[in-house]
Amino acid sequence: MDLETLMARLCGAPGRADSLLHLEVMPPREARQSTWPEWVAAPVREAFERLGVPAPWTHQRTAADLAHAGQHTVVSTGTSSGKSLCYLMPGLEAIETSRGPKGQRGASVLYLAPTKALAQDQLAGLRRLELPGLRFSTHDGDSTPELREWARDHAEYVLTNPDMLHHSLLPGHSRWSRFFGSLRYVVIDECHHYRGVFGAHVALIIRRLRRVAALHGAHPTFVLASATVAEPEVSAARLTGLDVASVTEDGSPKGRTALALWEPPFVPGRGENGAPVRRSATSEVADLLTDLVVDRVRTLAFVRSRRGAETVALTARRLLGEVDASLVDQVAAYRGGHLLEERRELEESLRSGRLLGLAATNALELGIDISGLDAVLLAGFPGTRAALWQQVGRAGRGARDALGVMVARDDPLDTYLVNHPEALLGRPVEANVFDPDNPYVLGPHLCAAAAESPLTVADLPLFGPGARTAVDALTEGGLLRRRPHGWFWTDRRRASELADIRSSGGTPVQLVESDTGRVLGTVDYSSAHGTVHAGAVYLHQGETWLVTELDLDESVAVVVPADPGYSTSAREITDIEILDERAATRWGEARLSLGNVRVTHQVVSFLKRAVPSGEVIGEEPLDLPERLLQTTAVWWTLPDHVLAESVLAAVDLPGAAHAAEHASIGLLPLFATCDRWDIGGVSTALHADTGRLTVFVHDGHPGGAGFAERGFHAAAAWLRATREAIASCGCAEGCPSCVQSPKCGNQNHPLDKSGAIVLLDLLLEGAP
Numbered sequence: 001m002d003l004e005t006l007m008a009r010l011c012g013a014p015g016r017a018d019s020l021l022h023l024e025v026m027p028p029r030e031a032r033q034s035t036w037p038e039w040v041a042a043p044v045r046e047a048f049e050r051l052g053v054p055a056p057w058t059h060q061r062t063a064a065d066l067a068h069a070g071q072h073t074v075v076s077t078g079t080s081s082g083k084s085l086c087y088l089m090p091g092l093e094a095i096e097t098s099r100g101p102k103g104q105r106g107a108s109v110l111y112l113a114p115t116k117a118l119a120q121d122q123l124a125g126l127r128r129l130e131l132p133g134l135r136f137s138t139h140d141g142d143s144t145p146e147l148r149e150w151a152r153d154h155a156e157y158v159l160t161n162p163d164m165l166h167h168s169l170l171p172g173h174s175r176w177s178r179f180f181g182s183l184r185y186v187v188i189d190e191c192h193h194y195r196g197v198f199g200a201h202v203a204l205i206i207r208r209l210r211r212v213a214a215l216h217g218a219h220p221t222f223v224l225a226s227a228t229v230a231e232p233e234v235s236a237a238r239l240t241g242l243d244v245a246s247v248t249e250d251g252s253p254k255g256r257t258a259l260a261l262w263e264p265p266f267v268p269g270r271g272e273n274g275a276p277v278r279r280s281a282t283s284e285v286a287d288l289l290t291d292l293v294v295d296r297v298r299t300l301a302f303v304r305s306r307r308g309a310e311t312v313a314l315t316a317r318r319l320l321g322e323v324d325a326s327l328v329d330q331v332a333a334y335r336g337g338h339l340l341e342e343r344r345e346l347e348e349s350l351r352s353g354r355l356l357g358l359a360a361t362n363a364l365e366l367g368i369d370i371s372g373l374d375a376v377l378l379a380g381f382p383g384t385r386a387a388l389w390q391q392v393g394r395a396g397r398g399a400r401d402a403l404g405v406m407v408a409r410d411d412p413l414d415t416y417l418v419n420h421p422e423a424l425l426g427r428p429v430e431a432n433v434f435d436p437d438n439p440y441v442l443g444p445h446l447c448a449a450a451a452e453s454p455l456t457v458a459d460l461p462l463f464g465p466g467a468r469t470a471v472d473a474l475t476e477g478g479l480l481r482r483r484p485h486g487w488f489w490t491d492r493r494r495a496s497e498l499a500d501i502r503s504s505g506g507t508p509v510q511l512v513e514s515d516t517g518r519v520l521g522t523v524d525y526s527s528a529h530g531t532v533h534a535g536a537v538y539l540h541q542g543e544t545w546l547v548t549e550l551d552l553d554e555s556v557a558v559v560v561p562a563d564p565g566y567s568t569s570a571r572e573i574t575d576i577e578i579l580d581e582r583a584a585t586r587w588g589e590a591r592l593s594l595g596n597v598r599v600t601h602q603v604v605s606f607l608k609r610a611v612p613s614g615e616v617i618g619e620e621p622l623d624l625p626e627r628l629l630q631t632t633a634v635w636w637t638l639p640d641h642v643l644a645e646s647v648l649a650a651v652d653l654p655g656a657a658h659a660a661e662h663a664s665i666g667l668l669p670l671f672a673t674c675d676r677w678d679i680g681g682v683s684t685a686l687h688a689d690t691g692r693l694t695v696f697v698h699d700g701h702p703g704g705a706g707f708a709e710r711g712f713h714a715a716a717a718w719l720r721a722t723r724e725a726i727a728s729c730g731c732a733e734g735c736p737s738c739v740q741s742p743k744c745g746n747q748n749h750p751l752d753k754s755g756a757i758v759l760l761d762l763l764l765e766g767a768p
């Protein structure tokens with residue numbers, strides 16, 4: 001079925017007349033084929049030819065040539081554009097042509113993936129090449145001691161992840177000296193996943209890797225692969241600390257791709273403060289999935305939670321049963337909890353057409369080995385533009401049409417996006433953001449580096465401008481000891497244990513299952529009070545849990561599996577103090593600043609909301625201590641006389657500022673690769689430190705994660721988008737799609753939607 005017919009059928013169903021806000025049909029892209037570089041060894045070329053790669057596409061050739069010439073390179077192109085060939089050509093060539101006369105290991109390659117599943121997929125890809133004599137291995141938490149030993153002594157191509165590099169390979173580098181000493185290439189795959197505090201950790205692990213390789217005499221070339229983001233060479237340079245060239249012109253062929261932007265209708269009933277409510281994205285996706293399956297269109301639906309994925313599959317099966325009983329078993333849910341074999345079986349069923357519809361969680365985006373579908377449904381914006389195109393890219397086979405439908409959830413960013421397709425279609429404005437200079441992240445990695453080999457003055461520039469101050473503070477604190485030859489780690493602990501790279505400052509809280517004592521995972525210190533307080537309903541890897549107790553002394557939250565039919569949201573009191581202003585700019589009478597702030601939070605109660613209506617069904621008080629957060633914020637102020645001359649009455653100002661704050665938090669993820677939960681805000685009609693009406697948006701992690709900084713630098717575009725998001729929402733007085741926030745500490749009160757537009761207009765009057 002062609003795109004036009006398909007869309008006509010989807011939109012023709014009753015009640016859907018106004019749902020399709022935009023349909024963008026992107027023309028097919030012609031293949032641009034290049035030739036094999038002369039430097040590629042014949043066995044490598046032949047291995048790819050056997051797998052049906054007659055020659056590289058232009059972007060593959062360009063990137064491979066750059067890397068082969070020793071230029072650090074990032075390739076940033078779409079899903080299924082064959083990014084792996086870019087690093088496999090130079091990497092395998094180096095290995096094949098440098099072996100000793102008896103086949104001894106010559107050059108080595110280190111491959112880093114953000115997840116174990118992706119490294120396993122890459123391993124399978126290397127196996128398919130059937131290159132005689134190529135010695136490769138994964139090195140992850142599942143590897144046996146024998147396999148690790150073999151990898152260390154023999155492997156030429158080692159596939160691992162930043163966690164293993166941090167905890168195992170770097171601390172044990174002397175045992176891996178031959179591997180590190182011959183390291184020719186480091187591949188950093190899916191590097192757009194390294195963002196926020198995690199990105200800062202990985203950036204410092206990469207610096208430690210560069211130092212360790214240099215200690216053993218190697219200066220490897222870095223090849224990075226990224227989804228399409230703004231300025232990939234900038235984030236790649238930040239990640240590695242090196243000059244990186246970018247390759248962004250995709251030479252691979254593609255059929256027509258359509259992206260439909262879909263907004264569910266308002267439904268009867270009222271939400272918080274009487275706001276109108278839209279139909280949930282999950283229900284809408286279940287309906288669309290049903291229709292597509294009826295039309296025999298192979299479809300993958302991405303949903304936020306595991307529960308949501310199951311609901312989508314169950315609902316679609318029930319609806320299909322009413323149409324054609326034979327279709328019921330052609331829809332399934334795909335879960336993280338499935339065994340690998342079960343998952344591969346589901347993937348195979350979808351590939352072969354035995355299965356027509358599959359619902360999966362966003363968390364599985366990287367673990368799914370499926371492409372070549374007909375359609376992809378997204379229940380909500382998956383958080384980043386890179387992830388959106390990654391998911392839509394699962395559809396499309398050769399010259400066949402591909403359809404992606406993004407169904408908006410009830411929040412300001414989704415609303416903005418379905419009303420402003422150019423934000424998803426034009427040049428990307430979303431940059432991959434993190435801050436390797438964050439002192440809270442830097443300190444533990446300097447300790448780890450000192451444990452790997454004493455730090456010298458000459459080492460410090462590698463770790464950024466704050467390294468000397470940090471080293472002095474660590475010495476003062478007794479963690480490092482200064483000797484004539486440098487700084488030594490003399491503590492008995494393993495230095496790498498100081499940094500929990502998947503967490504972000506403070507002791508993370510462990511989630512412990514009540515019945516079994518099993519540790520399910522951890523929650524960041526910074527968000528623990530708000531998300532795993534006693535009575536909280538917590539979503540962990542797509543599963544729903546009820547917290548029965550939060551023990552702050554032990555940093556443990558006890559949970560039981562439960563599905564109480566409501567969600568919870570914490571209420572907190574927040575205060576903010578400016579410590580210093582690092583940068584500022586004037587927009588006419590307005591002033592925009594970036595600086596360090598101290599935020600005081602106290603969670604005081606939580607609300608229960610019915611699922612999926614969102615209706616508030618109860619509030620319970622909590623007794624939790626105050627917490628302090630020192631971090632980075634961007635803020636803007638307007639002087640009183642400007643406000644006095646405006647149509648805003650003094651009494652409207654708090655609500656107007658509060659609404660502008662909420663919407664701007666909702667829109668920042670469009671410019672910085674953060675989640676709206678990674679940032680917070682404070683607004684006031686009069687702030688003690690500025691003496692003016694002030695709206696703050698701050699990073700949620702100690703020391704900052706780079707999000708507020710990105711907001712400061714992209715402020716004009718960001719705040720214009722914020723104004724547009726509020727103005728284009730169809731509600732009268734504010735709703736979750738524009739100015740209401742699910743994480744508001746003040747019950748979304750006061751909020752003044754039209755006042756926020758006036759305020760933002762005043763602010764933007766003098767903006768560039």
Ligand SMILES: [Zn+2]
Nearest residue numbers: 729731735738
């Ligand atoms: Zn609204």
Ligand SMILES: [Zn+2]
Nearest residue numbers: 744745746748
């Ligand atoms: Zn609020």
